[in-house]
Amino acid sequence: MGDVTTGQPMIRVSHLTRRYGRAVAVDDLSFEIGRGEIVGFLGPNGAGKTTTMRILCGFLAATSGDVEIAGHDVHRDPIGVRRHIGYLPERCPLYSDMRVDEFLRFRAALKGVPARQMRERVEAVKEQCGLTDVGRRIIGQLSKGYCQRVGLADALVHEPELLILDEPTIGLDPTQIRQTRDLIRSLAARHTILLSTHILPEVEAVCRRVLILDRGRLVASDSTDRLRQLRRGIVRVTAELKTAPHEDPGTAFAVLPGVRTATADKDGEWRRVRLECEPGADPRSDIFRVAVEHGWTLREVRMEENRLEDVFIALTSGGGSSAGETPERSDS
């Protein structure tokens, strides 16, 4: 798989199942993540991402199955496991009555950072996360973006080998999203990262490998590039042109070599034709030739790239992928 796995994997999940009463949140999930990998954990809302991450951190117990982090069993050695993990929970809950410095020192001490390294570590993560100016501010008065950074600083403060980040960019503005992604990429050199999101460009921008979860099941686990190629079978071409009202460009294009289907719809006086073609076909020059023969004005011929989104929708059967539809159970 081209993983950077050396020896023992960082995360080993085997046959993990988690039920809430009768509802199955995670269903027989198995995967491994090697040291140094950056893995995107993808899936529609309610797919079981947060549940899985909470189990990895020992906040929830598994109904059945085993989880090992850096060789420690989550169930038998929860404290040992947590020492290796820096966890950023969803929505980033922090003690809003504390000051940033005070909170980071508290968390560092709680996570066993020795007193002599305290100042150095807190200053280092503040620098890393862009918090140097807000050390004296009370967390409850910070903006969402800053809260997220404090949460990230907290996750980093004890220099964990593994970072588990649950929706690290949710609720941020575009600039902050870019900054957070850059920060995560810069962390990749020294940490193994598991990052959940339902925003696809995020995964394409940051991760080298993707796990796709749907209704508690693992539906794909592969590198970002290979997943994109999964759908390389079908070639999609879109053409926009102007024809006489009675003419139907769809039927004219449908007979071209390699074209399976062609459907036309109207956009004002322009028509947009969508073609699905055989693998490896490229009907673009034929489209131009036909348009010239008929005397049609052609303004665009475009071959679509395979996007991860298509793969995602195909794999998760498009169900429940719109945001905020099935709120993930946030029990604690």
Added chain:
Amino acid sequence: MRSFGVLLRRELGAIFLSPMAWTALTFFLAVMGTSFWMLLDLLSRGAERTEGGEVIGQLLGSIFFWLALLIVAPVITMRTIAEERRSGTFEMLMTAPVRDGTVVLAKYTAALLFYAVLWLPTLIYPLTLRLLRPFGAPLDGGALAAGYLGVMLIGAAAIAAGVFTSSITRSQVTAALGAFAIICVFFLAGFLPYIPHGETVARTAHYASGVSHLLDFARGVVDTRPIAFYLINTAWLLWATVRMTEARRWK
């Protein structure tokens, strides 16, 4: 045990920086001050019962103590765990390398320390009595210490009950009402020995009667049975609280 110290400091900070704490202190001192004022009034009118022990019983073991405890213990403890679960900070806390027991114990200890701080200003009442000497003999120091011991023991159990109810719900109001109900039932059951029910009932009820325990302590009677009673109740309530926080993983 470093994490216990770290957590305790955080919890104390959270209590002492909250307006709730100062409201509770004001309420508590208003109630205990009224109690003391009524006691002084009683003494100045030359009441019969001016024996030292009785005075301490009036001071520490009256209905005012129970009124204060019924309000103050739920208010101190209601946010301890319920609020962390409601706001989600519990997830952050419990994914740090700390044991559930350490977290519960730190929260409990902080609440108990605050309860002790509430009582500190009331030391001025016996001090005043000692200086004024409204009755013949000086105030019995031993009985006073025993009275405060009783106050702390009952408080320790009441606060354990409050931390427990805070662990079973996300709502602070529910937690407070739960603790209030437990302490209230315990307080009312304390009157059982004083109601004619027959010898057996009265003697049995005496073992669990906070009202009579406290009056005994205030007379200087330090009996190991009530001490064990409160320590055991505190212990199992805290144990149940730890089990509740552990059970949350399985829900």
